[in-house]
Amino acid sequence: MEKIEGIVIRTQDYGESHKIVTLFTREKGKIGLMAKGAKKPKSQMAAITQPFVYGEFLIQPGRNLGTLYQGEITHFMRQIRENIVKTAYAAYLAELTDKVLENHSPDLFLYDQFIHTFERLQTEENPEVIAMIYELKVFEKGGFAPELNQCVSCGRTEGITHFSVAEGGFLCTACAHIDGHALHLNEALFKLLRTIRYVKVERIGKISIKEENRRKLRQILDDYYDYYGGFYIKSRKFLKQLDKF
Numbered sequence: 001m002e003k004i005e006g007i008v009i010r011t012q013d014y015g016e017s018h019k020i021v022t023l024f025t026r027e028k029g030k031i032g033l034m035a036k037g038a039k040k041p042k043s044q045m046a047a048i049t050q051p052f053v054y055g056e057f058l059i060q061p062g063r064n065l066g067t068l069y070q071g072e073i074t075h076f077m078r079q080i081r082e083n084i085v086k087t088a089y090a091a092y093l094a095e096l097t098d099k100v101l102e103n104h105s106p107d108l109f110l111y112d113q114f115i116h117t118f119e120r121l122q123t124e125e126n127p128e129v130i131a132m133i134y135e136l137k138v139f140e141k142g143g144f145a146p147e148l149n150q151c152v153s154c155g156r157t158e159g160i161t162h163f164s165v166a167e168g169g170f171l172c173t174a175c176a177h178i179d180g181h182a183l184h185l186n187e188a189l190f191k192l193l194r195t196i197r198y199v200k201v202e203r204i205g206k207i208s209i210k211e212e213n214r215r216k217l218r219q220i221l222d223d224y225y226d227y228y229g230g231f232y233i234k235s236r237k238f239l240k241q242l243d244k245f
Contacts, residue, residue, distance in 0.1 A: 002061060004028060007054040009094040013039060021049050021068055022098060024114060029106040033059055033068040052077040052090055079122040086121050088242055089131045092235040093117065099231040100142045113137050116201040129207045133196045135221055144228035148197045151175055160190060165223050183220065189213050
């Protein structure tokens with residue numbers, strides 16, 4: 001038996017009364033656990049196996065699938081659950097994390113960023129920018145984060161004017177011609193990209209962003225993930241539908 005800290009990022013029904021629960025944990029990274037009786041309404045397991053529940057769990061590890069025996073909830077993430085937009089972003093970030101992480105491979109930095117992100121989602125009126133900051137941390141974990149320190153072609157740090165999905169980052173004035181589809185950046189968008197790429201979630205303050213720049217930033221990250229990500233993320237479809245409204 002071991003006691004671990006973690007957050008539920010995925011659940012799957014198993015049989016008539018059980019669940020398979022995926023936890024993102026501080027100590028062991030991503031792990032899968034059998035939660036027996038968790039589908040029974042009066043079971044104590046029902047509460048601790050809800051998506052986004054954060055707490056301490058008593059488990060018996062296994063090579064493939066361990067067993068979850070009990071848990072003590074630290075945060076139920078109620079403010080996320082009661083808001084459809086926040087729920088949608090939380091589901092997307094949890095699914096994205098699940099796709100990128102390998103089983104039993106701890107990553108303390110990403111874990112801390114994930115927890116900070118969910119804590120911020122609870123209080124943010126507009127959760128999108130916080131979500132974007134974490135998204136780029138996952139891109140880095142996956143090995144396909146964009147280069148936003150310098151021009152990807154010549155290495156210049158001055159005169160950055162474009163972002164190129166195909167080239168994987170910033171292009172300067174002299175190199176912008178190498179990608180005819182590169183997006184021209186205004187100063188605000190340039191600074192936003194730099195900020196969300198390298199800042200830690202817990203260090204970001206309140207961000208005010210114009211609607212035009214928000215949409216461009218969202219499109220950049222979507223196009224970039226489509227080009228490099230490789231994983232199908234089911235929850236992205238719902239997020240895009242919400243954005244239309």
